[in-house]
Amino acid sequence: MGAASPARSGSKVFGWLGWAGADAIGRILLLTVSTAILSRILSPQDFGVSALVLTIVTVMAVFVGAPFEEALAQRRSLRRSHVEAALAASWAAGLVVIALSVPLGFALAAAYARPEMAGLLPVAALTILFSGHGDITTALARRRRRFNDVAFANLTAHVIGLGMAVAIAFAGAGVWALIGVRLFVSIARAVLLQVKFGPLILPRWSTQRMRELARFAGLSLIELLADNLTYLVFNNVVGAVYGLTTLGYVNMAIRLVEPVRGAVIAIAHNLAFSFFGRESRDGARLAETAATVSTRTVYLIAPMFFGLAAVTPALVPMVAGPGWDEAIHVAAFLALGAAVGLPARMIFTSLSARARPEFGLVSSLLGFSGSLVVLFVGVPFGPIAVGVSRLAGDAVQAAFAIALPDRLAGWPRLARFWSFLRPLALAAVMGLCVAVAVRWLEAAVGDLLTLAIVVPAGALLYLVLLRTFARDSFDVFLAAGAPAFLRRGANT
Template sequence: MASTVVVARILSPAEFGVATLVLAVATIMGAFIGLPFEESLSQRRQVRSAHLETALFVSMVLTGAAVLLSLLLGPLIEHWAAAPGFALYLVVSALLLAGQGPGAVARAVARRSRRFVEISFCQAAGTVIASLVAVLAALAGWGVWSLLLQRLLPNVLYPLLAAGFLWHRGQAMRTLVRWHPQRFRELFRFSWLSLADVGVGSAVPAVLAFMVNAVFGSATLGQLNIALRIVDPLRMALMGVGHNLAFSVLVRLQLDPPRLVRTAGEIVAGVAMVAVPAFVGLAMVAPVLLPLLVGPGWDQAVPLSQILCLAVALSLPFQFYDSAYSALGRPEYGLIGGIFALACMVAGFAITVGAGGRNAPAIAFLVYELATIAAVLFFALRLGRGNVAPASGRIGRVWLAALAMGAAIAALCFRNGVPEPSVPTLAVIILAGAAAYPIALLVTCRPCAQDFISLLRNRKS
């Protein structure tokens, strides 16, 4: 967020738009390189060194394929999307994906050992370093390159930091890059489904980015990029940490799907108590926060970010049902839901554009998130034998408390319109929400408030 504050004051919305197109394609390629093997290695009951060697081998082959594909398709996409420099940006981005495979293996090993602090430390350190490099690159006039380094450099840094961590502990892991057909077949059943699931999920921002660029242009796409950068840090923090923790609990319930779904529902309700008010509050402060952070010229990003915040507030808790399906070894549920949601997003965008809606990008994103909720609840009902009502009911009461918090903020801070952006104003809004939400939660869902307080008091459990 801090690096975005600096970079947004240097670069133009059009440069953010070009970077969004490049990163959308690079994200798809990166998903195919590492993520499926991370999940496959994490959920297996037994992992041998040959499994790790095979995952590294395949990821290196896929990285080479990504570079070759970039050389072939980059110029075509550059011409079609009218994005100068896209071809070169894409080739360099593909080269930076070389760390995806080693990073995925390192995270899988750490997850199996429940070393979540080490995962978080390495990811945080990589992000900080990449952010500093991005700011220096923007100040040096590197433009789009700074945005690409900000997002992709952590892929290279994570495995290096993880190796340094192990070396410091005296547990250096030396894994060769070798091909083992038998081990690949053992990983493949889960991996190819997870690969398709992750591929569809990664295609969503790419499809949205190219639709927005085609209809509204790269400047509007840059506005959407900034809106997402307000939402993504909190969403990625909650999902990155939360998925690892939830997976470690749920993977032990593989043989009892109904109990697994019930436990996932408890996690979903618990996440909602934190995520819903956080994103509703972020939507409320966006008219003050965005101008304060990124300066003038980004007015269109404010309504986009508010819709995105509300969409993530709705969907993020329910995404932990996908963690349950992954722990169960059934990524096809996520794949089916992802295809359904992607189709709904495209339809929502087309309908909104046809109706003349300027906020079509954010509305399409909202439709996508609502469709994912419908899909995960459908499969949860099938696996859990109907045991999703208690969690959904608690989430509904959490939403009542969050909306009451929003109403209190509006009455106290926005009764005369949007106040002048300033740090004191932002602090007052945040304090008002922080005071209003617990009171509202005690009224709408006293057990939720009591459980949350108990969790804070007994963190070990």
């Protein structure tokens, strides 16, 4: 009985990732198309300015909503008063940081000699109140496993927000269009989620409820802060040392990789957390399930990002147009970092389901420190150091996940190491073959046709490698809903 459950859990996660992936793919396509349009209207300096402003807003948003999402999602007993108290605390924190954004905007404008930053930052900070409401509503969806509603809200909000941003870019609004993306998407998402989960959630303070949420929310806050400070430091170091134009190149690379990375993190964490939560009272069962789910997840995540790294020489020019070559290598390293670091997060998700989020926090702090060291050491190498530093930070987090004591992770370190190494090696082989094909085809047939050839070819090659060297995971993938012709081929 115990052995069957983890296998079924791996199949369920594949199934969940299937429909949730449709939402992620839709948002990624929308962001890619909008980036392709905006990069031809706006300058690299505009992208650099927006990167600085939006990164600061992202750090500010850590104090509003997001820490309570985890605290609400993991509680065994949740009352409406918990939700109302969390929203009251979020709005109080949001009003404070919005007020602080006004003097900070003027300071930013003076530091970078860009007067428009004085207005951009306070307007962008308004997204905090809406994103906080959306995060708290998302916690309710996770508890009820209504991931389809979250997917609908996310995708529809991006259609609305990106459409409005492109429209104001054509109207000549310049960098305001890039700020508008975040603002419009946050507003639309909050409204759509609230409609799905009516009646209206209103803030109502409760000291008792806040005490009950405080420990988990506090640890989640620090972990999120550590994660987002990485981007803040990156952008400010690059902007200060290399200038806003170079920062624009880095921001273009981030815009191509981070939507995929963010979607995968959200989907994998939310779905796995929901499943782990059901078994949180049985440590042995949870550890066994975490081992299975973590291993299966690597087989899905690793090829996605190794493939993305391999196609960046064709993808960046196709999306951004001419003049953005500096972003290619940065994007490749960002994608490789995601391939190495994201699968290990499943271990921290399983610990978080047992109300032990401090290990995710330590992981984020260690990764942040590793990234800083490489970033400063690599300054002479130019923008590529930003990508390498992120790869280093992700590698540190993965190493920490593998090094955790057996009693915490529930499975031996050596088994953890090999369970991550094999899928990473298979994905690396596929990525190397795709990279060679891109280099050979790009000059002959152009970027678009190159991508049309190598993406399905890479996916097919990975399936062949999976069937040859990891047949158990290949069978689970088929059972989770692969096309019928693949299942027939596997049985012959």
